[in-house]
Amino acid sequence: MSERTTADDGRTTADVTTVEQLVRQQLAAALGGGRGILEAAVPTVSFTVSWLLTHDLRTSLAVSIGLAVLLIVVRLVQRSSTQFVINAFVGIAIAAVFASRTGEAKDVFLPGILYNGAYAVGLVLSILVGWPLVGFLVGAVTNDPTGWRRDRAMVRLCARLTWLLALPCIVRVAVQYPLYLGDHVGLLGTSKVVLGWPLQVAALLAMAALLGRNATPLERRPVTEA
Template identity: 30%
Template sequence: MTSLEKPTEDAQDSRAVTEAALFEAFGGVRGMVETVVPGLLFVSIFTINKNLYWSAIAALVVSLLLVVVRLARRDTVKHAFSGVFGVAFGVAFAMMTGNAKDFYLPGMLYTLGLALAYIITTLAGVPLIGVLLGPVFKENLSWRTRNPGRKKAYAKASWAWGLILLAKCMILFPLYWWADTTQLGWILVALKIPPFLLAVWLTWVFLAKAPAPIDVFAEMEAEEQAEREREAAAGERESAAGRHRRDS
């Protein structure tokens, strides 16, 4: 292997690790499906019969079924559970107000809050995407003080997430006031995946070019192993010293 080939292979390995970690963190294809299906079912049924009750119940039931499927397959359920909570809040809010558009309002407010969280944490020097992905890459928060290049990449990614979600909110909130329920619902469904994919892709681009993460778990294991070896060596020295005293 030449000196030119090794960096290329290292870069490819880094990109592969980054891609796998992002896929795990954001739920992959199934996570996207679980995010879209309840809202799609709600707006589809409401478009046909204009019945808030049956539209809301159908969305809640399908979100619960997605969790059951995850549990039956012993898969990670965090994405499905987050979908259930989101749908449940939407159903409860719409039922209380009697306005079908309010099914979407909790999710819209959550999106706005998340956008602000990405922007504010980045301005504070602790970009949220780094906090979320640090454990996935086994680096925790080591990037804050020990890996400035990686911190810069996390800041860029957090800005991307914040601005993309903020742009999405700037489209949806006016529609909440001006559009009817079916118009808002179909546009919201259409805006579920593309902004998400754009933000994930930009995150991958920034992190693939960043320095490799510092594996703090491996460091801790190495320190523990070194400590055990020091204790064993100290014990051997004490035993040797004891035998020496007995022999003399």
């Protein structure tokens, strides 16, 4: 069965015939493409690198926030979406508040640890209760928030994709929280870089590999409730 979906800007996307094609389209929109992902990572990465080089909290925060503002200005000049840059700006602003209140550089990383922990818990719970979060991305593009759950193949695929989204968060918390407790700011900074962009790319590549199979027909089969 072929489906035609409509993007948020009103444009009609190409017909899709498999679950993988449908989910791949929506994930690309949700993540903002390569530019959106890169822009979202710049403020955090710039803070980490600056702190590792200078060990100066104010300078590092200034560099990070300055770059975020610059990226927002570029987007505004180009009249393109600022969504992903603003998300990153809000994240580094919250980190700055945490660190400024305590004067501890390690507290820049605390909001990220808390966020990843909460996000991981939410993703895993969504899988365990049979409503994997990625399914709602599918529902957003099909204009049927829960219709995807009537397709067994769709539910299984969305569960696998949700696990792939959760794993980087779980790894970050498992590595960074002990470093935070031990006040190992240098190692926290290094782990932030290593477990940030590279780990996210690895997860996205794994998702792309899974979605690249294009093997699951878009069929509607009732899901039997437990």
